Amino acid sequence: MSEKDTPVNPIIENSFLTSYTQNRELSWLRFDKRVLDEADDSNVPLGERLKFVEIFTSNLDEFFMVRVGSLLNLEAMDPKKRDNKSMMTAREQLNAIFEKTHELYKERDRLFSYLRRKLMERGIGHVNIHELSKKQYAYLEDFFQECVLPVLSPQIIDKHHPFPHLDNKKLYVSTMLKSKKKLIFGIIPLPDSLNRVVYLSKDKTEFVLMEDIIEEFIDQIFTGYPVVDRAVFAITRSAEFNLEEEEVETGDYIEAMRKALKKRNHLKPVRLEIRSQGKSLIAEYLVERYKISKSQVFATSAPLTMDYVYGLDANMTDSMKQEFYYLPYTPVSLDEKYHLEEGQTIFDLVKIKDLLLKYPYDDFGILLKLIKEAVYDKDVVSIKITIYRVGKGHVKLMNYLMAAAEMGKDVTVLLELKARFDEANNISWVNDLREAGCHILYGFDRYKVHAKLLLITYRDESGQGVKYITHVGTGNFNAKTAKLYTDFALITPDDAMGRDASMFFRNMGIGNLWGEYQQLLVAPVNMKKCLLSMINEEIAKVQNGGEGYMLLKMNSLTDRQLIDALFAAGQAGVKIDMIIRGITCLVPQRPGLTDNITIRNIVGRYLEHPRVFCFGKGEDMKMYIGSADWMTRNTENRVEVAAPIFNEELKKEIWDMLQLQLADNTKARIMDADGEYCLPVVKPGDKLIGAQDYCICNRV
Incomplete structure (x- = not known):
């Protein structure tokens, strides 16, 4: 054999x-x-x-x-x-x-x-009902009778009152009531019309939550029934839905998405969260009702949703805000960053040199200023952009795109309607963009377009040809997240990169996933193949007596093929440092297996979001930034773009920031051989380094 x-x-x-x-x-x-x-x-x-x-x-x-x-x-x-x-x-x-x-x-x-x-x-009091003074309790009871009770919609469940549909993650106050010899379930949805935070005094420093008030006075709602049990609960439903192929094939993609979104709120429950006292009859009732296992029931003493915490500072004094929150940070402005000459615009500057924006340390307004200047520049002929999450509260970017179309420029917006939990918001822009004259693309049925690409095309000096300004980013075109996430954005006049970007949008317009690109790494076309090739190049360096090295920063690592390639590289002697914020299915530092691989993550004031891939060191190092994590969904099932960094000054800027993160010993954690996160070793006399704090203090 x-x-x-x-x-x-x-x-x-x-x-x-x-x-x-x-x-x-x-x-x-x-x-x-x-x-x-x-x-x-x-x-x-x-x-x-x-x-x-x-x-x-x-x-x-x-x-x-x-x-x-x-x-x-x-x-x-x-x-x-x-x-x-x-x-x-x-x-x-x-x-x-x-x-x-x-x-x-x-x-x-x-x-x-x-x-x-x-x-x-x-002095900031989230007060439990049982902690109230008699005066406060009396005030709250009067408030309940006058302002809360009239707007509630209580219901019992019996043959005349069918069980209602329960919305995903909506809060419900519930009770078990005694009726003769049986128990009856009563339920009250928390009304959207009521403020969830109820302050107990004029200075607005002490408060209770609305669900606590309703639960406390529930016996005044279901009058005539003794209350046996009470609780606040929420149902979590699956969010995974598929578009109906028949609806998609008719060509009405928007309507198919709308129908699918309506179905989401009716998908199978996957979790029951409940805040109750002692053994819960209500939990037992809901487990039987929804046919979920007891392991899917999570009892908690904390509020079931906590988004209310973001509004607590509204009534605080300045001294309280300084004590309880990070000091506000003002991003580096256009003038501070580039010192433009009199009469020079950011559009003029990017025509002659590569620029790098680093969010949230740099102002997102710099990019908006560039787009605005392009809108009103007489030589600009087209603006093309991919939109994944634009954000509800940010309209400047979309207004600029619509203005450009109305002025006769060719504007193409590839709007990904399947951006999870942002679908409805993205759909809401379609009609406005279309009416302004923008060309709208929706991407592909089975491939989300996750790329962060912007292409500005303008006539050259002769008026006969065209030149390009290309933006490739690691984060969305979103003003809100640009203040909360760390991200990189390359803006370049590189002609070859511009031709690739132009080819990308042309391919997207004709539904062609498999175009050819010279500079850009594009998934699912050539990205994984190129990444594997560069990993093999580092292995070859070691085999030829040299030093192989990789420094990789991303959100998640799950792609089996890339994991195995990294393992093989480590086994061959390639040193690999990784900064991975979230999931990593590769475990480092296992003796005889992954000794040459280190993984750390950083969780701090800002969410670490860039994807940066460095192969080698020094002058020969290849560096890419882009939108793709090393997950199969990104490398094979999404449309992603990564761009090479050729400019040595910008390459050093990114490299230095990554080195700072490798030196972080305050917010970083090191993954051990068991996959657990451990504090970095800090010896007496070592300088404490926080990468994000350094960037804030030094306005990098």
Whole structure:
């Protein structure tokens, strides 16, 4: 029998393949635990610590809607299918997720209780009902009778009152009522018309939440029924939906999306969150009603949603704001960054040199100024842009695009309608853009367009040919997130890059995914192939007696093929440093396996969002920035773009920032061989370095 014919023992083969990898979902939960750790950091202001509890909570909401929803679907379709990083079935993954999440809820409750108490000590009182004085309680009862009770819509469940549809993540106050010899379920949706935060005094420093008020006085709502149990709960539903092929094929893509979005709120429940006292009859009732397992029920003492924390500073004094929150940061302005000569515009400057914007340290208004100047420049003939998440509150960019179209310029907007949870907002722009004369593209049925690409085309001096200004970014064209996320944006007059960008938009317009590109890495066309080739080049350096090195920064690493290539590179002697904010299915520092690989993440004031790929060091280093994480969904199932950094000055600027993050010993955590995050070792006399704080203080 030849070696080729020798049967492979699947147990041995799978054991090796999982010896340096971990489950994607459990890795994500470790990341969200890192967010919660920031709420436990005494060096972070109290108000910001409370925000980290909220971020953890909203992250977990999305995780259940998307990932848990997908796993439940997978279990129903193919219960024997195994994840290729951990060899776990969908059910095994779900069991592990639920077990870990129950632990995280306990930690969240502990932190919320601690932070609530600390804030109350400093005059910001989130008061529990039982802590009220008699005077406050009487005031609250009067407030309930006059302002709350008239707008409530209570309902009991019996043969004349059918069980209502429960919206995703909406808060409901519920009760079990005694009626003769049986129990009746009563329910009240929290009205959207009522303010959730109710202040107890004119100075607005003490407050209670609306759901607490309704729960406290629930016996005054369901009069005539003794109250046996009461609780506040929320149902989380799966968010994973598919467009109906028949509707898409008719050509009415917008209508198909609208119908799909309506269906989302009726998808299967994946989690029940409940705040109750002791053993909950209500939880038992809802478990039976929705046919979910008890492991999907999460009891908590903290509020079920916490977005209200973002408005608490509105009534604080300036001194309170300084004590409880980060000091406001003003980004570097256009004038401060570039010192333009008299009469010179940013459009003039980018015609002759590459520019690099670093958010949130640089003002997003610099990019908006460039686009505005392009709109009114007589030589500009076209503006083409990909839009993934533009944001509800930001209209300047869209107004500029519409103005350009109305002035007769060729404006193409590739608007991704499938941007999760932003679908309705993106759809809302379609009619305005179309009426202004913009060409609208929707991308592809099975491929989200996630690229962050902008192309400005203008006539050259002769008036016969054209030149390009190309923008390739790591983040969305979104003014709000540009203040909250760290991102890079390259703006270049490079002609070859402009031709690639022009080819990209032409291909998108004719529905061609598979064009050829000379400078840009484009997924699913050539990106993974080029990344694998550059990894192999680093291996070849070592094999030829040189030094191989990679420095990679991204949000997530899950692509099995790229993971195996990195493993092979590390085995060959290539040194690999990675800065990965979220999921990493590759586990570093395992003896004999991934000794040459280090992974760290940084969670701080800003969400780390750039994707930067560096191969080699020094003059021969290849550096790319772009929109794609190293996930199969990005490399194979999305349209992504990454651009090379040729300008040595900009390359050094990015490199220095990455080196600063590798030196971070305050907000960084190092991943160990078990996939856990550990504090960096700080020796006596070592200088404390926080990469984000350094950039803020030095206005990099």
